[in-house]
Amino acid sequence: MTAVASSNDFKLLNIKCKKYFDLYAKGANFANYPEKDKLKERFGFYLFMLESLCDEKDLDRISDIITDTEYNAYLTNERYNDQGIDALYINDDTKEIMLFNFKFREAFKPGQMQSSNDAFVSTKLVNCILNGSSDGLEGKLKHLVEDAIERLDSNDVWKTSLYMMSNEPVPINVDETSIQQLKDFYDMEVISVCLPQIKTMMSIRPRPVIAELIIDNDALMSYSENSISTSKSYIVRLNAADIIRITCKNPELRNNYNCERIEILAKERIDYGVLFDNVRGFVQKSKYNEAIAKSLKEDPSKFFMYNNGMTIVAKDIKAEPVNGNKKIRISINDFQVLNGGQTLRTLHNFNALDEANITDYLSKSEVLVRIFNASNSDSVNKIAEYTNSQNSISNVDLKSLSTLQIQLEQLLDEHDIIYSRKNGDTGMNDQKEYRYKISMEQFGQILFAIQGNPEKSSNQKQHIFGKYYDDIFSESNFNISESPSIIENYFEIKKSYDSATDTLQKIEQKVFYILYMHNVRPDLNYQQCIDELERVLPLFEPSKTTLTDARKMIQVRFKEFLNTELQLD
Structure with a gap:
């Protein structure tokens, strides 16, 4: 007997998706802010589903992998053809290239089934990846496809999966002949996720069992x-x-x-x-x-x-x-x-x-x-x-159960901040109007940067809840009562870069540096730190090689160069 979903499940999902969008929008700057609730629910659906299925809790990073034409037109005012793929995530840990096709229905219809045609619409992009060519692609999608091609060209064995995502009550039959032929031809797994599965993913605090x-x-x-x-x-x-x-x-x-x-x-x-x-x-x-x-x-x-x-x-x-x-x-x-x-x-x-x-x-x-x-x-x-x-x-999931992390969740909840310890978190109180949502990983990266390691916050984040954890969250290095102001400063600095043309990941690295700079030079306010960082970045040219700002900022030599410019050495 297959699990079923009701109109109430549909309504609860819409409420959760709207909440996801509202939380993300508070820390982002949409070039064209969507006014209709249904559009907010649809965009929130992307964020919620990708957080739940990808190894990622940072909504900024999740937004960075969304390739949907409509979503990016609202976010950046740039309109590029998504080629039938609404998101592309590369999981380097599991060696999986995850392609997502979303279908968001505005009204609930009992018995409505996912369309298998959507799977075939996505094959154009699958061909691009398998043929090793990003020709004809634009914007975010082009860069993500090039990253996927690079992984497939390596010596590692990679798996490609197509996730058919929808809020409809009946899944496609992934074993039907046409879908099976698609799987065999492209050596690609096709996975259906719709309302019956999604309702099991919704974090609604239960009554005692x-x-x-x-x-x-x-x-x-x-x-x-x-x-x-x-x-x-x-x-x-x-x-x-x-x-x-x-x-x-x-x-x-x-x-x-x-x-x-x-x-x-x-x-x-x-x-x-x-x-x-x-x-x-x-x-x-x-x-x-x-x-x-x-x-x-x-x-x-x-x-x-x-x-x-x-x-x-x-x-x-x-x-x-x-x-x-x-x-x-x-x-x-x-x-x-x-x-x-x-x-x-x-x-x-x-x-x-x-x-x-x-x-x-x-x-x-x-x-x-x-x-x-x-x-x-x-x-x-x-x-x-x-x-x-x-x-x-993962170390992050294990540490999410520690007393300190739960204390952080409770403290930040008092300041109307969601501290996301696991996928699907939308706060301890469903009736509360929250100001921000931040994941454990993000907060760990912020603390690591403030404590003197902005160059490691991005490319060594996997160790923050592993070998570095005890130092980062020790009482000698971390005052838990400062957590709310640290997070508020993070989002304020991030907003200062919202109009930049850089990718969100690049912006995030800059925010880590600004927080670090303000900590070592408290006489500089945040705007002065931003100005100094933007001044120093073009000056750093090791061995006369051309590096992007993102690559510069992960180098210890850049941090040392910055320290010299800030007169810390």
Whole structure:
């Protein structure tokens, strides 16, 4: 049974997209500001979807990869043909060239399906990339295609994917003959993402999820921090069908610990509220997920040994012996799946594939589940960070669970600033009017620059939440109370460059330098720092070679030259 989407999902998505646009527009300068709400929602749709599917949380950088003709005409007053591709993202970590075709419908129509014709419209640009030629392309698109061609010409193995994005309720069938021929001819994966998938990506703070379980004594081990503690946690061997039940949308079934008709679970779908605090974002397709499904079908009785299990934290856990002390009845209140989200999604997806799967396979499979009593939020953060640290998760995602980063989110929220710790964040309070949105990565780069490393803020950003993290965010280098003013200054300086013809990435590097310069020369105001940087950049010509400003600014020699000009040496 395929997931479905309603008109309410459509309306909620529009609200979220409008919010995304408004947040981005506060820090950007549109040459022609769009007045119609539907246009704002459409442009916000681009920003939200690209943040969710690309390895990027910085809305400025996301805007830089949007090639849609209409969007760029409003943003820069330049109109270039997008050749059927609305965005192009190059993921150097996963070696994937991601092409995006967007379709944004203004009205909801039940049963409306994505058009497969849109996939064929995009093939002109795919041909340009595969043939190694950017002839006839203009503007942003030309530069992005040239970057893609450069990657394909390297010795690394690259994958090309076409993402068909729309807010329609029914996806195209990517296995239909015409799409399959397209995939085979271009050696390109075609991925459909529409409203049913998108609604699982929307961060809407959930109502508390409550469930009850009956566990055999020999399938359970209790744990408490000390001998006098009344707060206990549990490690249990849980049937996969029970996992489906306690994480489904039906509250009656979640609390029906004695569910005898297991087949009724075949129609139940996951309540994504239990994954709200999960470190991993939306995963469209994964070899890991495929392996889980394969092991479920081929050897369900051994699934327990093949899977790493799940970690659940609950605000309250109650346990009482029943059936003459042979079993334990456990009530878990307001719980979240912090680790094992992919396992949980795949169990539900496998359940949805065939009504017989719940009885034939899932009821014969077991999973190791850790249920922690974590009424203390700091404990929850630590559990999430440490139980995820053994898996392939980025340093940024791991650090997003740290107490300091959550404190930053709370502090900045008080100043009407969204501190985006994960994809899809639109603030802690849906009713609040926020002034700015900034990602963890952006803020880390800003601090790194202020602390004396503007030349490393762009090209070594992957290490900011790795080997440099403890220094950057240490109490000796970083005063958390200064965070709001630092962010306000960042956006004020950025606005000063909005009329420039440089790319946004180049502007961002300049902002890092301005913040650094003001820190080392507080006698210079921000405008004076801007003037000095623009004066010094043309003077720096190492070995008489011609370098762009962007390349100059990543060199240590340029920072040293700037320091000399500022009379710091």
